[in-house]
Amino acid sequence: MTPRNTPLLVAQGVTKYYGERLACRDVSFAIHPGEVIAVVGESGSGKTTLLALLSQRLKLSAGSVSYRQNGDLRDLDGLTEAERRRLQRTDWGFVHQDPREGLRMNVSAGANVGERLMATGWRHYGRIRNAAREWLTRVEIDETRIDDAPLSFSGGMRQRLQMAKNLVTHPRLVFMDEPTGGLDVSVQARLLDLIRALVADLGLAAIIVTHDLAVARLLSHRILVMKNGEVIEAGLTDRVLDDPREAYTQLLVSSVLAA
Amino acid sequence: MSAPSYNFAYLDEQTKRMIRRAILKAIAVPGYQVPFASREMPMPYGWGTGGVQITASIIGPKDVLKVIDQGSDDTTNAVSIRAFFAKVASVAVTTRTREADIIQTRHRIPETPLAEGQIIVFQVPIPEPLRFLEPRETETRLMHALEDYGPMHIKLYEDIARHGHIATTYAYPVRVAGRYLMDPSPTPKFDNPKMHISPALQLFGAGREKRIYAIPPNTEVVSLDFEDHPFEVQRFDRTCALCGAAGVYLDEVLTDDKGARMFVCSDTDHCECRQAAPRLAEGA
Amino acid sequence: MYVAVKGGEKAIAAAHEQLSRARRGDRAFAELELAQIREQLALAVARVMSEASLYDAELAALAIKQSRGDLIEAIFLARAYRTTLPRFGESLPIATERMTIKRRISACFKDMPGGQVLGPTFDYTHRLLGEMGKAADEENVASKPGVPASCKMPGVAHLESLASDATASCPRVAKLLGNEALIEEPPSPSHARPGDITREPLGFPAERDVRLQSLARGDEGFLLGLAYSTQRGFGRTHPFAGEIRFGNVEVEFEAPELGFSVPLGEIEVTECDMVNQFRGSANAPPQFTRGYGLVFGQSERKAMSMALVDRALRARELGEEITAPAQDEEFVLSHSDNVQATGFVEHLKLPHYVDFQAELFLLRQLRREWEERHAAVTATQQPSREAAE
Numbered sequence: 001m002t003p004r005n006t007p008l009l010v011a012q013g014v015t016k017y018y019g020e021r022l023a024c025r026d027v028s029f030a031i032h033p034g035e036v037i038a039v040v041g042e043s044g045s046g047k048t049t050l051l052a053l054l055s056q057r058l059k060l061s062a063g064s065v066s067y068r069q070n071g072d073l074r075d076l077d078g079l080t081e082a083e084r085r086r087l088q089r090t091d092w093g094f095v096h097q098d099p100r101e102g103l104r105m106n107v108s109a110g111a112n113v114g115e116r117l118m119a120t121g122w123r124h125y126g127r128i129r130n131a132a133r134e135w136l137t138r139v140e141i142d143e144t145r146i147d148d149a150p151l152s153f154s155g156g157m158r159q160r161l162q163m164a165k166n167l168v169t170h171p172r173l174v175f176m177d178e179p180t181g182g183l184d185v186s187v188q189a190r191l192l193d194l195i196r197a198l199v200a201d202l203g204l205a206a207i208i209v210t211h212d213l214a215v216a217r218l219l220s221h222r223i224l225v226m227k228n229g230e231v232i233e234a235g236l237t238d239r240v241l242d243d244p245r246e247a248y249t250q251l252l253v254s255s256v257l258a259a
Numbered sequence: 260m261s262a263p264s265y266n267f268a269y270l271d272e273q274t275k276r277m278i279r280r281a282i283l284k285a286i287a288v289p290g291y292q293v294p295f296a297s298r299e300m301p302m303p304y305g306w307g308t309g310g311v312q313i314t315a316s317i318i319g320p321k322d323v324l325k326v327i328d329q330g331s332d333d334t335t336n337a338v339s340i341r342a343f344f345a346k347v348a349s350v351a352v353t354t355r356t357r358e359a360d361i362i363q364t365r366h367r368i369p370e371t372p373l374a375e376g377q378i379i380v381f382q383v384p385i386p387e388p389l390r391f392l393e394p395r396e397t398e399t400r401l402m403h404a405l406e407d408y409g410p411m412h413i414k415l416y417e418d419i420a421r422h423g424h425i426a427t428t429y430a431y432p433v434r435v436a437g438r439y440l441m442d443p444s445p446t447p448k449f450d451n452p453k454m455h456i457s458p459a460l461q462l463f464g465a466g467r468e469k470r471i472y473a474i475p476p477n478t479e480v481v482s483l484d485f486e487d488h489p490f491e492v493q494r495f496d497r498t499c500a501l502c503g504a505a506g507v508y509l510d511e512v513l514t515d516d517k518g519a520r521m522f523v524c525s526d527t528d529h530c531e532c533r534q535a536a537p538r539l540a541e542g543a
Numbered sequence: 544m545y546v547a548v549k550g551g552e553k554a555i556a557a558a559h560e561q562l563s564r565a566r567r568g569d570r571a572f573a574e575l576e577l578a579q580i581r582e583q584l585a586l587a588v589a590r591v592m593s594e595a596s597l598y599d600a601e602l603a604a605l606a607i608k609q610s611r612g613d614l615i616e617a618i619f620l621a622r623a624y625r626t627t628l629p630r631f632g633e634s635l636p637i638a639t640e641r642m643t644i645k646r647r648i649s650a651c652f653k654d655m656p657g658g659q660v661l662g663p664t665f666d667y668t669h670r671l672l673g674e675m676g677k678a679a680d681e682e683n684v685a686s687k688p689g690v691p692a693s694c695k696m697p698g699v700a701h702l703e704s705l706a707s708d709a710t711a712s713c714p715r716v717a718k719l720l721g722n723e724a725l726i727e728e729p730p731s732p733s734h735a736r737p738g739d740i741t742r743e744p745l746g747f748p749a750e751r752d753v754r755l756q757s758l759a760r761g762d763e764g765f766l767l768g769l770a771y772s773t774q775r776g777f778g779r780t781h782p783f784a785g786e787i788r789f790g791n792v793e794v795e796f797e798a799p800e801l802g803f804s805v806p807l808g809e810i811e812v813t814e815c816d817m818v819n820q821f822r823g824s825a826n827a828p829p830q831f832t833r834g835y836g837l838v839f840g841q842s843e844r845k846a847m848s849m850a851l852v853d854r855a856l857r858a859r860e861l862g863e864e865i866t867a868p869a870q871d872e873e874f875v876l877s878h879s880d881n882v883q884a885t886g887f888v889e890h891l892k893l894p895h896y897v898d899f900q901a902e903l904f905l906l907r908q909l910r911r912e913w914e915e916r917h918a919a920v921t922a923t924q925q926p927s928r929e930a931a932e
Contacts, residue, residue, distance in 0.1 A: 020349070054910070082405045106864040111416045118416065119409025125419055125485040147420045151864060265671070274747065301670035314838040329653070335696070339667040346669070385775070512698075513655035516714040518722040 092165030290435030308466025589840020777866030
């Protein structure tokens with residue numbers, strides 16, 4: 001067990017250029033086991049790019065991302081493709097804003113949840129199915145829907161299925177990109193409750209990208225505020241939202257309050 | 260204009276050497292798809308150009324060739340390919356499995372067990388077993404390199420979830436020598452067990468997709484399955500209407516437009532041998 | 544040197560004259576007769592008739608000759624002529640189950656009532672250049688008296704005896720499967736008037752009648768590529784060639800004032816019934832589904848491609864996920880017409896001087912701005928980047 005005071009993932013000077021355009025500049029922070037960090041900002045502020053860089057879906061132009069495995073903090077740049085995939089499908093999760101990117105839409109819910117298990121060597125149909133059933137229940141999907149494809153699911157159900165698909169291997173760190181984006185307000189509330197409960201129950205660390213400060217308030221311990229590819233303010237969630245220091249953060253907070 | 264003339268077995272010797280090198284590599288890495296510079300052949304892609312190129316590259320003047328399609332020596336494609344080699348290589352041809360040195364086949368492995376020294380050449384349309392999960396070649400090659408075969412089980416899982424059993428009936432994927440996932444070509448899964456520890460050399464050629472792969476003699480070939488849903492072959496609850504054989508693969512033949520039908524051996528040579536000398540074949 | 548001048552009419556007239564000369568080729572050789580094209584390039588004629596939607600071998604031969612063998616140009620010529628023809632009515636649907644069979648094969652069953660009739664085909668030939676074109680042989684064959692030898696495959700012994708019965712007919716293979724409800728029913732005959740893409744603009748979503756019409760006149764190469772893509776995993780349909788038949792069918796016309804139908808004559812068609820594996824969906828039980836192809840003359844490649852694409856385009860109706868180009872009806876139907884396609888692609892040869900001049904102007908401006916900005920950025924950023932490292 002990793003002690004809570006040693007970081008799980010450390011970002012140092014994370015920078016990304018697209019051609020000559022700077023998308024993300026010199027971002028440094030650490031996340032500890034069980035900690036939830038929200039990355040907030042307007043669209044185009046670089047928060048989704050940052051998530052892709054941290055989760056090794058994009059190559060860094062400069063800086064480093066290190067992750068703790070077997071007690072050692074290791075620079076992920078040195079990972080082979082096989083190690084990277086293994087990490088992404090066992091110890092990490094990634095929840096896309098659009099569940100169609102994270103699910104196989106024409107394959108049953110059970111197989112979607114079972115995929116990671118099969119990819120890591122499970123070869124007993126009955127056990128895979130039991131695990132899938134258990135996880136569907138945990139994300140509040142009726143287990144009778146186990147053989148239905150997500151094509152027939154509502155947006156909220158798809159998003160919950162995506163959670164189950166990611167959590168079945170008990171990852172330690174989950175990346176979420178606007179997990180409640182595109183959902184109705186009532187559906188959003190239910191999903192947020194579920195995410196909060198799962199994160200707490202499983203002791204997950206999570207990095208959540210959102211433009212919605214209410215989501216950040218509800219789920220996160222700490223906040224990074226991004227603007228033009230840079231982190232302009234960081235701190236405990238309550239502190240940043242109740243007493244924002246930067247003018248831009250104040251604007252963000254007040255525009256939410258005004259709405 | 261005078262008609263062009265052609266080399267022994269159609270292909271020029273340099274091309275044959277190139278293909279033989281690919282075959283040797285394929286044998287050295289069982290189940291791995293070796294890319295090769297497939298040539299235009301005088302039959303269309305999808306009609307066995309891969310198999311024909313392999314056969315043309317390994318056949319010698321003294322070899323005896325058998326060609327089957329759907330188990331039969333007398334189907335159009337089998338007749339055509341056999342005639343091709345009789346013409347361009349002047350080799351002896353046979354329909355008897357036991358007499359053949361090289362057996363080129365489409366969709367079946369003969370019922371008569373193959374022997375040491377024989378080579379069976381499979382015609383392959385789509386060599387990539389992962390193709391229908393992932394259409395892109397760059398990605399499937401990476402999946403092979405990383406032994407990333409989990410997605411293949413998704414398909415089998417879906418079959419069981421929907422039908423209670425695995426519903427893949429032909430081109431049933433196998434693991435060769437514990438490493439590469441391989442498509443056995445569209446043979447019925449009935450024939451999969453014949454590939455396992457076969458004394459014969461098994462070569463697979465895909466002309467259009469430009470791949471050659473191989474199973475060396477006495478190599479382990481395991482059909483994918485789940486521990487609680489083990490691999491099973493088709494079982495026919497009847498015997499051949501012509502020779503009475505049991506435990507062989509049968510073709511369904513429609514006999515009228517009222518739904519009447521009969522079942523006969525898919526392997527015509529096996530069937531004819533049994534009809535000619537039923538007792539002899541029974542003893543074999 | 545290329546100088547844009549007015550009075551290009553002269554140049555155009557001269558170009559046309561050169562075309563005429565080029566079309567005729569060396570006058571030392573005899574000019575092609577239409578009958579030669581019709582008889583000896585029958586498959587080219589069939590393609591022109593199909594994709595022009597005009598069954599007239601003589602006119603198609605003329606179009607091929609006039610277009611110097613450029614078949615898309617020939618199709619264009621025949622279509623342009625077709626639009627000028629008055630329409631005096633619609634024939635009855637042709638009854639392909641009563642076809643006079645010249646070729647009929649099934650890849651699903653080794654043998655079935657009516658048997659496998661190989662007919663005239665390249666399929667079992669070896670593509671050895673010069674080997675099959677031996678004129679002497681063909682003269683011999685052509686001048687052979689009597690009925691040509693049977694090209695029916697020997698069937699299973701029991702069936703041979705049945706085939707000699709008076710009932711030896713050629714029922715559709717799909718119908719044989721239909722007896723067990725293993726295959727979907729053909730769409731029930733509808734009295735709704737089928738759409739007509741030559742009279743009404745194509746709209747989306749398009750129903751199957753309109754889709755099939757578009758495919759029937761669609762470009763053979765384009766449909767072939769799409770059909771091929773479905774086989775390689777981009778919208779897979781698990782096809783089996785249930786049946787391909789080629790032969791003559793009678794065209795009948797029912798004149799309203801007569802009250803009964805009158806035969807107008809016979810046409811040659813190729814029909815393809817694809818049988819596709821289907822695992823079932825919320826809307827449909829597991830059963831074989833079908834894709835359909837029908838073209839004028841003998842063109843199995845086109846009929847099969849059409850059937851594969853027809854089935855792929857039924858994804859919406861069958862509740863399948865639409866992921867591949869061949870399943871996207873807007874993509875397929877909007878791009879399958881080669882007369883439209885060649886027109887638009889080749890229109891790039893038309894002058895675009897004015898637009899191009901505007902682009903030139905813009906590009907120069909953009910480059911100037913980029914260089915200014917770049918110079919400014921490198922001037923300010925260079926030191927700070929070094930400091931960061």
